Amino acid sequence: MFRQAFFDEPLIFEMSRDGRVGVLLKEGRASAKKGGLKERDSSLERILRGRLNLPEVSQIEVVRHFTRLSQMNWGIDLGPYPLGSCTMKYNPRLNEDLAWLDEVQQVHPNQGLKNIQGALELFYRLDRMLSSITGMHKFTLQPAAGAQGELTGCLIMRKYHEKRGDSRDEIIIPDSAHGTNPASAAMAGFRVVEVRTGEDGCIDLELLKGVVTSSTAGLMMTNPNTLGLFERGACEIAEIVHDVGGLMYYDGANLQGIIGRARPSDLGFDIVHLNLHKTFSTPHGGGGPGSGPVGVKEYLKDFLPVPTVVNKGGGYQLDWGKPESIGKIRGGYGSFPILVRAYAYLLSMGAEGLRLACNIAVLNTNYFAKKVSVIKGFTIPFGGAFRKHEVVVSAEKMTKETGVTALDVAKALLDRGLHSPTIYFPLIVKEALMFEFTETETKENIDKYVDTLKEISDKAYAEPASVKSAPQHASVSRLDEVRANHPKTMRLSYRMFLKGQE
Amino acid sequence: MLKSHPYLPNASSALEEMLRDIGIKDVEELFQDLPKFTFKMKEVPREPMDEIAVKTEIMGMLSKNTVYLNRCFMGGGPWFHFIPSVIKHIVSRGEFLTAYTPYQAEMSQGVLQSLFEFQSMICELYDMEVANASMYDLPSSIGEAALLCSRVTGRKKFIIPGSLPRERKGIINNYTHPQGLVVKEVPYSVGDGCIDQEHLKEMMNRDIAGVYIESPSFFGTVDDSMKGIVDLAHDFGALVVAGFDPLSLGVFKPPGELGADIAVGDGQPLGIPPGLGGNTLGIMACRDDIRIIRQMPGRIVGLTQTKEGNKRGFVLALSTREQHIRREKATSNICTNEALLALAAAVYLTLMGRDGIAKVARAILDNTKYVTDKLKSAGLMAPFFSGISFRDFTVSMRDVGGVAKKLLKRGLVGGRDLSKDFPDLGGVWLFAVTEIHTRDEINTLVSALHEIAGGI
Numbered sequence: 029m030f031r032q033a034f035f036d037e038p039l040i041f042e043m044s045r046d047g048r049v050g051v052l053l054k055e056g057r058a059s060a061k062k063g064g065l066k067e068r069d070s071s072l073e074r075i076l077r078g079r080l081n082l083p084e085v086s087q088i089e090v091v092r093h094f095t096r097l098s099q100m101n102w103g104i105d106l107g108p109y110p111l112g113s114c115t116m117k118y119n120p121r122l123n124e125d126l127a128w129l130d131e132v133q134q135v136h137p138n139q140g141l142k143n144i145q146g147a148l149e150l151f152y153r154l155d156r157m158l159s160s161i162t163g164m165h166k167f168t169l170q171p172a173a174g175a176q177g178e179l180t181g182c183l184i185m186r187k188y189h190e191k192r193g194d195s196r197d198e199i200i201i202p203d204s205a206h207g208t209n210p211a212s213a214a215m216a217g218f219r220v221v222e223v224r225t226g227e228d229g230c231i232d233l234e235l236l237k238g239v240v241t242s243s244t245a246g247l248m249m250t251n252p253n254t255l256g257l258f259e260r261g262a263c264e265i266a267e268i269v270h271d272v273g274g275l276m277y278y279d280g281a282n283l284q285g286i287i288g289r290a291r292p293s294d295l296g297f298d299i300v301h302l303n304l305h306k307t308f309s310t311p312h313g314g315g316g317p318g319s320g321p322v323g324v325k326e327y328l329k330d331f332l333p334v335p336t337v338v339n340k341g342g343g344y345q346l347d348w349g350k351p352e353s354i355g356k357i358r359g360g361y362g363s364f365p366i367l368v369r370a371y372a373y374l375l376s377m378g379a380e381g382l383r384l385a386c387n388i389a390v391l392n393t394n395y396f397a398k399k400v401s402v403i404k405g406f407t408i409p410f411g412g413a414f415r416k417h418e419v420v421v422s423a424e425k426m427t428k429e430t431g432v433t434a435l436d437v438a439k440a441l442l443d444r445g446l447h448s449p450t451i452y453f454p455l456i457v458k459e460a461l462m463f464e465f466t467e468t469e470t471k472e473n474i475d476k477y478v479d480t481l482k483e484i485s486d487k488a489y490a491e492p493a494s495v496k497s498a499p500q501h502a503s504v505s506r507l508d509e510v511r512a513n514h515p516k517t518m519r520l521s522y523r524m525f526l527k528g529q530e
Numbered sequence: 531m532l533k534s535h536p537y538l539p540n541a542s543s544a545l546e547e548m549l550r551d552i553g554i555k556d557v558e559e560l561f562q563d564l565p566k567f568t569f570k571m572k573e574v575p576r577e578p579m580d581e582i583a584v585k586t587e588i589m590g591m592l593s594k595n596t597v598y599l600n601r602c603f604m605g606g607g608p609w610f611h612f613i614p615s616v617i618k619h620i621v622s623r624g625e626f627l628t629a630y631t632p633y634q635a636e637m638s639q640g641v642l643q644s645l646f647e648f649q650s651m652i653c654e655l656y657d658m659e660v661a662n663a664s665m666y667d668l669p670s671s672i673g674e675a676a677l678l679c680s681r682v683t684g685r686k687k688f689i690i691p692g693s694l695p696r697e698r699k700g701i702i703n704n705y706t707h708p709q710g711l712v713v714k715e716v717p718y719s720v721g722d723g724c725i726d727q728e729h730l731k732e733m734m735n736r737d738i739a740g741v742y743i744e745s746p747s748f749f750g751t752v753d754d755s756m757k758g759i760v761d762l763a764h765d766f767g768a769l770v771v772a773g774f775d776p777l778s779l780g781v782f783k784p785p786g787e788l789g790a791d792i793a794v795g796d797g798q799p800l801g802i803p804p805g806l807g808g809n810t811l812g813i814m815a816c817r818d819d820i821r822i823i824r825q826m827p828g829r830i831v832g833l834t835q836t837k838e839g840n841k842r843g844f845v846l847a848l849s850t851r852e853q854h855i856r857r858e859k860a861t862s863n864i865c866t867n868e869a870l871l872a873l874a875a876a877v878y879l880t881l882m883g884r885d886g887i888a889k890v891a892r893a894i895l896d897n898t899k900y901v902t903d904k905l906k907s908a909g910l911m912a913p914f915f916s917g918i919s920f921r922d923f924t925v926s927m928r929d930v931g932g933v934a935k936k937l938l939k940r941g942l943v944g945g946r947d948l949s950k951d952f953p954d955l956g957g958v959w960l961f962a963v964t965e966i967h968t969r970d971e972i973n974t975l976v977s978a979l980h981e982i983a984g985g986i
Contacts, residue, residue, distance in 0.1 A: 041647075084885070366806035518848070
């Protein structure tokens with residue numbers, strides 16, 4: 029039986045004892061002078077702070093504390109983590125070793141181009157590789173995450189239209205899109221026009237024709253979409269949008285489903301962002317850092333953020349001379365250690381490996397979909413077409429018949445040592461459970477999910493209360509969300525927690 | 531065709547059986563709805579390279595990067611600070627490294643509690659009540675803070691110090707301009723590089739949503755009269771955003787004590803290696819004001835308890851602010867953040883503790899004073915701006931171009947040319963010293979600069 033580790037672990041502040049230190053650091057390493065700061069510089073007095081309330085803990089306690097916390101946490105290293113649209117694949121350890129080299133971690137962006145040629149070469153080659161995978165002309169590796177890539181792409185759309193003296197303020201986004209799409213479009217100053225998904229789970233072309241106008245700056249699309257379906261109308265959609273002068277934006281969150289088989293450029297896209305922490309295997313780190321490179325077709329290349337890396341025979345240079353550029357979107361040139369990992373992944377896979385990875389990811393999804401579709405209480409909405417890298421299962425029937433919801437199913441999975449899929453997304457599916465196993469998962473583990481969902485279904489129909497009380501074997505049982513969010517009881521820091529105790 | 535790969539367990543043995551269960555003969559059938567395109571990904575190696583070859587290739591390429599460590603004195607960030615060994619081992623644990631955003635709280639208490647502790651220690655450092663679980667970096671945090679000020683006050687103007695580097699101004703602009711915010715610059719005083727308060731007084735009015743102050747300034751100077759700016763901004767109903775270096779807070783008054791409403795910062799100095807400037811972490815915190823808290827961007831972890839009430843536990847709180855629920859009405863588009871680097875910062879702050887942070891800050895202050903005194907006695911104008919400098923400091927060497935290049939020839943890194951960002955500051959160069967630099971190393975820099983300046 030599964031039982032997740034649980035330690036009755038205090039907050040690090042509660043472990044503090046006066047005078048303990050976690051690391052040895054000699055007072056004033058460089059200074060020979062002793063004495064207080066005030067004596068040395070009287071002007072300091074006005075701005076010196078009082079006591080700083082940080083914990084005082086010895087080194088072994090720090091190591092134990094965070095090790096125990098880690099044991100109360102699930103990761104891909106422990107088992108499947110099938111969050112849909114998150115592409116939680118294996119994070120190769122080779123890539124970690126390379127990312128931790130001093131030549132990666134211990135370099136300064138302003139130490140002279142001659143002394144960072146290795147980094148610039150890697151940037152350049154990675155850009156070329158991503159371009160040849162997507163059919164784009166040029167990539168910027170600057171954006172810190174997918175959502176920042178989206179903002180970059182939207183700013184490029186904005187600048188492109190502005191430059192043409194064309195004021196367009198609308199971006200069309202399907203209702204199946206990730207929440208970041210409308211949020212990014214809004215941040216870039218656009219009005220969001222939502223287009224409904226048709227009965228086949230794809231964008232309804234007739235509805236789309238009705239919303240495109242001369243105000244359409246572009247359309248943001250995820251393909252395969254969040255139902256795991258390939259948007260068959262992709263090329264026609266691009267035509268409709270291009271005909272009114274809009275641009276096509278590709279959200280690369282789901283590139284896994286078509287990588288090596290279709291390039292976004294083939295499908296009519298003009299701007300692409302990729303998530304290196306999804307398709308290209310870099311670790312998710314409990315929420316980040318990620319990396320969201322943005323690629324564009326040739327006619328948009330001058331709008332990319334500066335600087336871009338260019339190869340001027342004999343050496344790599346940073347090209348800042350782009351008057352049309354949207355400028356910078358973050359400090360530095362990009363998440364270098366993440367880029368190294370993605371580059372190592374691409375070498376480890378090769379073009380053949382990428383194609384095979386796509387095949388296996390899609391195979392895994394459809395194998396699972398086939399098996400899960402016959403389990404009582406679960407359905408797969410939006411038709412029987414083969415899925416790509418992910419599949420959305422609905423527990424609506426089960427909820428109606430037994431009261432057991434998608435949330436309950438998710439928690440019951442945790443109890444059996446299986447991480448839950450993404451739940452309640454996309455919003456267009458009721459009681460949604462969105463599974464993405466990725467190509468790095470074994471058949472045995474997928475079978476385990478199928479068997480477990482079957483068992484949960486049996487339980488739901490026999491004794492639903494036992495499902496609704498899950499989880500009992502995770503580190504903690506269900507948590508009080510109301511308490512966490514109510515202004516009177518919310519505790520967002522140790523300080524607030526102490527105040528609440530008073 | 532490739533038949534097996536270490537990252538693709540089902541490519542070999544399970545394939546046929548899975549196809550049979552799906553009811554198809556060939557994988558190709560799964561892609562029938564996809565138009566057929568033929569293309570080569572010609573920039574990607576055709577076949578997979580083995581582990582030995584990948585290592586050789588990448589290590590060979592990266593050997594063209596030079597590692598300077600203690601010989602780097604470059605100002606303006608990122609910086610080479612002391613990094614305790616424990617950090618790498620904690621952030622490399624697979625349970626942290628290979629997890630994602632803790633959507634399933636019951637199975638993700640480790641990430642949640644450590645992020646809660648990160649938030650809590652940031653609150654102590656900045657003297658704030660609420661912090662989020664990280665932003666991308668400092669510049670985007672300032673941009674997000676400006677938008678936050680606008681949402682809270684309903685006003686559309688934001689003031690930043692003219693002393694910000696061009697890059698930072700550009701990023702702030704990319705975050706604010708599309709939403710119709712107007713960003714105005716208050717000039718810095720030529721004497722001490724800090725905000726010219728008289729000028730700010732003239733600029734203030736009731737259209738200003740917020741004022742951004744920074745400490746130390748980009749020039750490394752610390753303003754001892756920031757309280758005046760905070761009070762001035764508040765008199766006009768504007769919010770104050772304070773961008774403070776986290777290590778400087780080991781000695782200096784924190785944003786909360788000065789009365790700031792929102793604090794931001796660059797978390798890289800907290801135990802994170804420079805990584806070519808791509809290893810950053812944005813810090814963002816605010817005071818206990820529900821109007822501001824509800825408008826905060828980013829993930830926030832809250833402490834709660836189990837429904838039975840018998841155990842403490844942690845969850846993502848106030849998610850109704852976020853994009854996955856509010857979509858275009860969200861407070862920000864941020865989803866993936868810098869969680870693992872926030873964990874690194876949390877481990878750093880825990881290891882250093884109360885005394886460690888103060889010691890590091892004092893060592894930096896000592897070293898900055900030591901190096902500027904030395905440069906002065908060598909006949910150089912350092913710092914160019916008067917007053918206290920922390921870590922970053924300016925050196926004026928009129929008529930000497932290419933200081934950075936000349937230093938590189940001597941195996942040293944330093945001397946950011948300020949004229950690129952501030953045309954008025956021709957001949958002024960930005961350097962930094964941290965707690966890692968010994969007196970000998972600093973003396974080497976001083977004699978090199980003395981030589982470059984022509985032995986004046």
